[in-house]
Structure formats: structure tokens, C-alpha cells
Amino acid sequence: MGAPQISVAGAGGRVTPELARLATEVGRLLAERGAVLVCGGLGGVMEAAARGAREAGGATIGILPGESPAAASPWIQHVVATGSGHARNLAVAASGDALIAVGGGWGTASEIALARKLCRPVVVLGGGPAVEGEGIERVESAAEAVELALARAAASHPA
Amino acid sequence: MGAPQISVAGAGGRVTPELARLATEVGRLLAERGAVLVCGGLGGVMEAAARGAREAGGATIGILPGESPAAASPWIQHVVATGSGHARNLAVAASGDALIAVGGGWGTASEIALARKLCRPVVVLGGGPAVEGEGIERVESAAEAVELALARAAASHPA
Amino acid sequence: MGAPQISVAGAGGRVTPELARLATEVGRLLAERGAVLVCGGLGGVMEAAARGAREAGGATIGILPGESPAAASPWIQHVVATGSGHARNLAVAASGDALIAVGGGWGTASEIALARKLCRPVVVLGGGPAVEGEGIERVESAAEAVELALARAAASHPA
Amino acid sequence: MGAPQISVAGAGGRVTPELARLATEVGRLLAERGAVLVCGGLGGVMEAAARGAREAGGATIGILPGESPAAASPWIQHVVATGSGHARNLAVAASGDALIAVGGGWGTASEIALARKLCRPVVVLGGGPAVEGEGIERVESAAEAVELALARAAASHPA
Numbered sequence: 001m002g003a004p005q006i007s008v009a010g011a012g013g014r015v016t017p018e019l020a021r022l023a024t025e026v027g028r029l030l031a032e033r034g035a036v037l038v039c040g041g042l043g044g045v046m047e048a049a050a051r052g053a054r055e056a057g058g059a060t061i062g063i064l065p066g067e068s069p070a071a072a073s074p075w076i077q078h079v080v081a082t083g084s085g086h087a088r089n090l091a092v093a094a095s096g097d098a099l100i101a102v103g104g105g106w107g108t109a110s111e112i113a114l115a116r117k118l119c120r121p122v123v124v125l126g127g128g129p130a131v132e133g134e135g136i137e138r139v140e141s142a143a144e145a146v147e148l149a150l151a152r153a154a155a156s157h158p159a
Numbered sequence: 160m161g162a163p164q165i166s167v168a169g170a171g172g173r174v175t176p177e178l179a180r181l182a183t184e185v186g187r188l189l190a191e192r193g194a195v196l197v198c199g200g201l202g203g204v205m206e207a208a209a210r211g212a213r214e215a216g217g218a219t220i221g222i223l224p225g226e227s228p229a230a231a232s233p234w235i236q237h238v239v240a241t242g243s244g245h246a247r248n249l250a251v252a253a254s255g256d257a258l259i260a261v262g263g264g265w266g267t268a269s270e271i272a273l274a275r276k277l278c279r280p281v282v283v284l285g286g287g288p289a290v291e292g293e294g295i296e297r298v299e300s301a302a303e304a305v306e307l308a309l310a311r312a313a314a315s316h317p318a
Numbered sequence: 319m320g321a322p323q324i325s326v327a328g329a330g331g332r333v334t335p336e337l338a339r340l341a342t343e344v345g346r347l348l349a350e351r352g353a354v355l356v357c358g359g360l361g362g363v364m365e366a367a368a369r370g371a372r373e374a375g376g377a378t379i380g381i382l383p384g385e386s387p388a389a390a391s392p393w394i395q396h397v398v399a400t401g402s403g404h405a406r407n408l409a410v411a412a413s414g415d416a417l418i419a420v421g422g423g424w425g426t427a428s429e430i431a432l433a434r435k436l437c438r439p440v441v442v443l444g445g446g447p448a449v450e451g452e453g454i455e456r457v458e459s460a461a462e463a464v465e466l467a468l469a470r471a472a473a474s475h476p477a
Numbered sequence: 478m479g480a481p482q483i484s485v486a487g488a489g490g491r492v493t494p495e496l497a498r499l500a501t502e503v504g505r506l507l508a509e510r511g512a513v514l515v516c517g518g519l520g521g522v523m524e525a526a527a528r529g530a531r532e533a534g535g536a537t538i539g540i541l542p543g544e545s546p547a548a549a550s551p552w553i554q555h556v557v558a559t560g561s562g563h564a565r566n567l568a569v570a571a572s573g574d575a576l577i578a579v580g581g582g583w584g585t586a587s588e589i590a591l592a593r594k595l596c597r598p599v600v601v602l603g604g605g606p607a608v609e610g611e612g613i614e615r616v617e618s619a620a621e622a623v624e625l626a627l628a629r630a631a632a633s634h635p636a
Contacts, residue, residue, distance in 0.1 A: 083571045
């Protein structure tokens with residue numbers, strides 16, 4: 001496999017400029033570190049993060065809830081259309097060596113919980129849903145989020 | 160459909176006697192109120208709740224992660240084997256008019272988050288995972304949990 | 319578990335009067351034999367079969383593709399809303415000790431294939447999709463379909 | 478999105494040298510035509526096709542049934558671990574603009590049926606499961622399979 005895959009979760013609709021900025025920076029930094037960005041493939045935080053990654057020359061994978069690959073944002077390089085609705089949140093959580101949540105609501109909360117169920121390390125940035133527990137760490141900046149996610153991913157070797 | 164369906168979530172492995180007692184009482188009270196109990200179909204809290212419901216003459220539905228109906232606990236009356244792993248947590252959350260969590264870990268946390276994503280009311284009993292937010296209410300007794308879940312379910316009419 | 323569960327698959331939209339008659343008779347005969355009918359929960363053949371079962375006093379389980387239990391036909395007694403789209407076809411196939419297809423198109427074809435993947439016996443009635451192979455048997459009447467499905471289910475003991 | 482994505486389906490276990498040769502050639506030709514290869518990510522035909530694509534410099538996406546990305550064959554460049562078992566067959570079918578089946582059993586048959594349910598064109602090579610119907614075309618060589626799949630994909634613009 002080689003390059004680590006890091007999942008980025010967050011709201012799919014309108015997001016604040018601050019969350020969009022954080023997500024774009026997370027995407028950019030992941031690309032600069034050679035990581036592949038995995039996300040839910042839609043708008044909002046997912047699109048901002050994918051844009052950041054692509055603009056920095058990184059690879060992006062979008063895992064969509066619907067049956068049509070055409071629903072992916074233009075910044076998604078490789079599209080998986082699951083046709084499984086919110087059940088695709090499990091695939092987003094499982095496909096990353098770590099998960100970074102940038103803000104987010106109940107969908108993001110479910111991805112955090114599923115990631116932890118699968119023992120994936122989770123880093124939360126920009127507030128995020130009120131889910132707490134072992135393996136969930138909160139940080140203040142995109143740079144901290146990316147460094148911590150990559151470090152935790154390297155240490156955990158999810159099998 | 161008629162009878163309300165209430166989902167009960169909680170740990171599937173060994174549980175404390177206190178959680179098992181609470182879950183059994185939740186199952187019994189749901190049955191006495193004419194509700195159908197929905198759960199993940201396995202052991203622990205799921206089995207205790209299903210046992211309480213069946214012993215009181217109620218109906219139970221178990222939604223299993225695996226492909227084999229034979230994995231259901233003996234207290235499951237109607238078995239759905241999804242073959243979809245933890246993605247079945249979405250079905251557990253969606254199939255109830257409300258969700259009652261009795262303790263639980265990350266799997267339960269994901270069911271709470273998915274239930275809220277689908278606007279299902281959630282009642283948490285016996286501690287439960289550290290997930291907070293609008294629509295999640297904590298109670299102290301099985302009787303409170305069942306009354307509140309049925310009241311919230313009646314008020315929300317999930318469509 | 320006790321009672322066998324038999325899955326019935328077929329088109330969900332408009333169906334011919336002949337297919338509806340066959341499906342209703344399959345449902346009625348399954349109920350008379352004490353089997354629980356499992357289906358996709360929607361209209362067409364699924365609804366006709368569930369109606370036949372319920373009118374004869376049998377139990378029915380509907381496994382819906384969507385997130386809302388309210389989408390189930392009125393003849394569904396126990397509703398599972400998977401929220402997983404066509405991925406729920408796997409649950410329909412896995413939850414029966416055998417599968418009876420009554421006519422049907424590509425969705426039914428996928429349920430037949432998934433049932434065989436899981437070693438469930440398949441009986442096809444009323445034409446049905448052009449899927450052939452070991453473990454798929456074609457019959458001419460609802461009575462033959464029900465007898466053969468119950469016999470094959472009893473012989474295969476899916477685990 | 479740009480590059481077309483073509484799904485390749487087939488048996489995951491031991492396959493005949495002839496099927497492996499056909500799958501490798503399909504992968505190579507897809508890469509030479511600039512298409513991204515999508516598959517189930519495991520061994521057998523999936524691995525042979527992914528190998529052909531990667532050795533020719535093409536991109537590959539593997540959509541795994543399990544929760545661990547580490548289960549992907551070494552020829553998978555981008556891994557999606559769905560954790561959803563055979564329900565991931567829907568994602569394999571949905572994520573391609575067309576599906577090429579190279580031999581295969583019941584799993585492949587389910588992917589063909591699901592692809593047709595979603596109106597994706599299907600090309601069958603090397604025998605393949607006994608599933609017939611509109612939109613399924615059989616060819617004799619890897620070159621024919623790739624040309625036909627790309628032509629049908631371009632003509633169908635799945636949305």
C-alpha cells in the first residue's frame with residue numbers, strides 16, 4: 001500500500017469559512033506529507049479538504065452514500081459509490097489509518113464512534129461533535145491535526 | 160404497523176449484573192406496553208433485553224451483523240441477518256421509533272449518533288457512552304427509560 | 319428460532335395479476351405451514367406475498383432499503399429499515415432458510431445470486447430472471463414452490 | 478472525475494491460468510486506455526487484473542468486504558475497506574461506468590445483477606456465471622472486452 005490513507009470527516013452542507021479554511025489546510029498538509037485523503041466525497045468540509053489536497057498535488061478518494069459517481073465533488077480523484085446511504089460512514093472510518101474530524105454533526109459523530117470501534121485513532125479539530133473517550137484527541141490547528149494523525153497512524157498499524 | 164418498535168442498544172459481550180438487570184427490565188416493560196423490541200440480536204445487553212421482552216410475552220427482532228441467522232440469541236423471535244458487519248448498526252438505529260441505550264461502548268455510541276442523524280429520539284440509561292447533544296436524554300431507571308422513549312416516539316412520528 | 323424463515327423476492331412495482339396471485343398464494347401457504355415470510359417490504363410481489371401470509375395468520379418481516387419504517391406495505395408486521403439501499407438485498411437473501419423468487423428483474427436476480435453465494439436453496443416460480451446454476455430449481459405452482467423451499471431449507475440447515 | 482472507472486469482477490480464490498491471463502490483459506489494456514480499474518481488492522481475478530493495470534502504470538481502486546485495508550492485494554493503489562461483507566458488491570457495481578466480468582461464480586453473478594439494476598453496461602469474458610439479459614454482452618478476448626466496456630460506458634453516461 002505504501003502511502004498512508006487518512007480519513008477526513010465533517011459536515012457536508014454549508015460550513016463556516018473558518019471550518020472550510022481548516023479543512024482545506026488539513027487537505028493541503030496531508031498531500032504535502034504524501035498521505036492519501038479519504039472522505040465522504042460530498043460538499044462542505046469534505047469538499048474543502050479534498051480541494052486542499054488536490055491543489056497541493058495529493059490523491060483523494062471519495063466514498064459516496066449514493067449510487068452515482070457523478071455526485072462526487074470535483075476535487076475527488078477516485079470515486080467509490082457505495083449505494084449504502086449512511087452505512088458508508090463505516091467505510092470512511094475503516095479506510096483511514098486515522099480519522100480527522102473537522103467540526104461536524106451526527107454523521108461525523110457516527111464516523112468517530114465507528115473509527116474507535118475499529119481501533120482507528122481519532123483527532124478532532126474545530127469543535128466537532130460531543131463524543132469523548134480513549135483514542136480521541138482534540139487539537140487547535142490543522143498542522144497539529146495532521147501531525148498527530150500521521151503519528152498515531154504510524155504507531156497503530158491497523159490490521 | 161401498529162405497535163411501536165423501540166431499539167435497545169448496548170454491549171454484546173460480558174456485561175455487569177446491574178446492566179443486565181436494567182436491560183431485562185427495559186425489555187419486560189416494553190413488552191408490557193405492547194412495543195416490539197429491536198436489537199442487534201447478539202449477547203450481553205441485547206440478549207438480556209430480548210429475554211425480558213420474550214418472558215413477558217413480547218415480540219423481538221434481532222438485526223445481526225453476520226450472514227447466519229443461527230448467531231441470534233435464543234430470545235430473538237424474528238431474525239434479520241444483514242451480512243453487513245457494523246453497518247447493521249444503521250439498521251438498528253433506523254428501525255426503532257426511538258433508541259434506548261443501556262450502557263455500551265463505541266458500537267452503541269455509533270448507534271446513538273446514527274439514530275440522531277435520522278432524528279430518532281435517544282434515551283440513555285446506566286451510564287452509556289460519552290455522546291451528548293440535542294435529542295439525547297439520560298434517565299436513572301428502566302421505567303423512566305421506557306416511558307420517555309415511548310412518549311418521544313409518539314411525539315416524533317418518524318417518517 | 320423455531321419457525322423457519324423463508325424469503326420471497328420479486329418485483330416491487332406493478333406486477334401482472336398472475337404474478338400477484340402466485341405471490342399471494344405463496345404467502346398463504348407459507349403461513350399455513352408455520353413459516354415466517356421475509357421480504358423486501360415494499361409493493362408488488364413483496365406486498366402480495368406479505369398479504370397472503372398475514373390474511374392466513376402468518377408472521378411477516380419486511381427488510382426495507384430506506385431509512386423510514388413507514389415505507390413498509392401495510393402487510394408487514396415487523397419492519398427493519400436498513401437505510402442501505404440495494405445492499406439490503408443481501409439481508410433479504412441471508413435471512414431466509416431458503417429463497418422463493420416469484421418473477422422479478424435485476425434486483426431479484428441479485429437476491430438469487432447472493433442467496434446462492436450464502437448456500438441458501440433457491441426456488442424460482444413464474445418465470446423469474448435468467449439466472450441459472452446449481453441450487454436453483456424452477457417450479458410451476460405456488461404449492462410446489464413452498465413445499466420444495468421448506469424441504470430444501472430443512473435439509474440444508476444454514477449456519 | 479475525468480478518467481473513466483471500469484469495474485472488473487471475478488473469482489477471488491484460485492483461478493485457472495487462462496482466467497488469470499485474461500484478467501491481467503484486461504487490466505493492462507484498461508491502464509493503456511487511461512481508465513481506472515475498480516475491483517473487489519482481493520486475490521484471484523481481482524489481483525490479476527489489478528496487477529495488469531499497475532504494471533502498465535494505471536490506477537487501481539480495491540473495494541474490500543472487510544474492515545482492514547491490509548487485506549488488499551499488493552496491486553491495489555487506493556483501498557476502501559467497507560466492513561460490509563458481500564454488501565460491498567453493490568459498491569463495486571456502482572463505482573464503475575461499466576462492469577467487465579472475467580469468469581466468476583455467485584459473487585460475480587450478484588455484481589452483474591446489481592450493475593444491471595443500476596443500468597451499468599456489463600461485458601462478460603471467459604465464460605462467467607449463467608446470468609443473461611439486456612445489457613449483458615459476451616465477448617471472446619480481453620481486447621474486445623475493454624473496447625466494448627469503454628464504448629458502452631461512454632454512451633451511457635451513468636448519472
